[in-house]
Amino acid sequence: MFEAVAFYLFAFLTIAMFYIVVTTKQALYALTALAAGMIFISAFFFILGAEFLGAIQIIVYTGAVMALYAFGMMFFDTTRDVKEAQGNKFIITGLATLAAVLVVLIVSAPIISENITAYYPALPEVGNTQEVGMVLFTKYLVPFEVAAVMLLVAMIAGIVLAGKKMDLSITLMNDAEIHDMKIDQKLDQHKKVLS
Amino acid sequence: MMEIGLNHYLVLSTILFAIGLVGVMRRKNLLLLFFATEILLNSVNIAFAAISHYYGDLTGQMFAFFVIAIAASEVAVGLGLLIVWYKRHGNIDLDTMSTMRG
Numbered sequence: 001m002f003e004a005v006a007f008y009l010f011a012f013l014t015i016a017m018f019y020i021v022v023t024t025k026q027a028l029y030a031l032t033a034l035a036a037g038m039i040f041i042s043a044f045f046f047i048l049g050a051e052f053l054g055a056i057q058i059i060v061y062t063g064a065v066m067a068l069y070a071f072g073m074m075f076f077d078t079t080r081d082v083k084e085a086q087g088n089k090f091i092i093t094g095l096a097t098l099a100a101v102l103v104v105l106i107v108s109a110p111i112i113s114e115n116i117t118a119y120y121p122a123l124p125e126v127g128n129t130q131e132v133g134m135v136l137f138t139k140y141l142v143p144f145e146v147a148a149v150m151l152l153v154a155m156i157a158g159i160v161l162a163g164k165k166m167d168l169s170i171t172l173m174n175d176a177e178i179h180d181m182k183i184d185q186k187l188d189q190h191k192k193v194l195s
Numbered sequence: 196m197m198e199i200g201l202n203h204y205l206v207l208s209t210i211l212f213a214i215g216l217v218g219v220m221r222r223k224n225l226l227l228l229f230f231a232t233e234i235l236l237n238s239v240n241i242a243f244a245a246i247s248h249y250y251g252d253l254t255g256q257m258f259a260f261f262v263i264a265i266a267a268s269e270v271a272v273g274l275g276l277l278i279v280w281y282k283r284h285g286n287i288d289l290d291t292m293s294t295m296r297g
Contacts, residue, residue, distance in 0.1 A: 003199050004197045004198070004199050007203060011207050014207075014211065015207075015210055015211065015214065018211055018214045018234050021214075021218065021230050021231070021234065022214055022215070022217055022218030022222070022231055022234070027224070027226060030227055030230055031230070034233060034234075037234070037237075038233075041237050041240070041241060044204070044207075044241055045244050048204075048244050048245055048248040050247065050259075052256075053240075053244055053260065056263060057240075057263070060263050060266075060267055061233075061237075064267060065233070065266065065267060065270050068270055068271065068274060069230075069274070071274075072226070072274040075278050075281055075282075076226060076277075076281055076287060089221075092217055092221055093213075093217055095220070096213045096214075096216035096217045096220060097213045099212075099213075099216055100210075100212035100213040100216060101209060103209075103212060103239075104205050104208060104209045104242070107205070107246070108205055131253055132253065132256060132257075132260075135253045135257060136257060136260070140257050143257075143261060147261055147264040147265075150264065150265070150268050151264060151267065153268070154267070154268030154269075154271040154272050155271060157271065157272045157275060158271040159275075160275070161272070161275025161276055161278065161279050162274070
């Protein structure tokens with residue numbers, strides 16, 4: 001009973017929030033609605049008994065990803081209305097629905113055939129976090145390490161891309177100043193090559 | 196109706212995935228395109244967690260963790276590239292990104 005009430009309530013809230021994200025013209029509204037939708041999605045994970053996944057969802061998405069987006073939006077002109085791609089709305093909606101139904105069919109095809117067996121069955125006597133730890137650090141240790149390397153690469157890429165020349169704004173300089181800056185850079189490179 | 200099964204979660208995942216795809220197709224601003232991508236990844240996470248719960252198998256939750264890690268690194272790299280593009284060109288519309296000149 002309570003599960004059904006919680007499911008329908010959070011399903012309605014999540015769909016409403018994500019609908020706002022894809023239809024609003026204000027980038028700030030989209031950001032706020034996306035953050036709310038992420039928190040509502042973590043409720044499904046708690047209902048499904050995946051407490052660790054729910055906590056990770058709140059921490060990573062609402063804490064890290066949304067903060068990163070908010071930080072990135074300070075660079076962009078977010079007060080201007082967002083222009084939309086002009087297209088046939090019925091074709092877009094139809095194609096999107098068709099693609100989504102196909103994806104769910106692909107995911108649920110092995111389940112419908114009913115010959116599924118649990119590779120890593122959940123143990124009833126320990127909690128979810130403990131189970132996750134046991135499976136993650138035995139069977140999925142190599143993907144876990146690869147994910148760690150991938151996050152390191154992403155961090156270095158973010159620092160290199162966004163941290164370059166933070167003190168001067170290329171958009172506020174005129175073309176002659178940018179040209180001079182590029183010539184200076186080339187001179188520096190030649191000096192490095194010669195020395 | 197009152198008994199929540201796996202199909203409820205899969206239908207919810209379908210609806211959210213369709214919303215995300217509509218967003219990907221109709222947005223021109225790259226930042227809002229990224230938002231729609233996050234919706235796609237999250238809808239798949241719901242399907243993974245639901246299947247994991249209803250079959251007593253933790254593999255689905257593991258995949259959801261890796262999807263979250265990939266989403267986080269995608270945001271870091273994508274926003275860095277977007278900031279560089281905005282500094283050079285002053286907008287982040289998809290239509291202006293037709294050149295590949297360095």
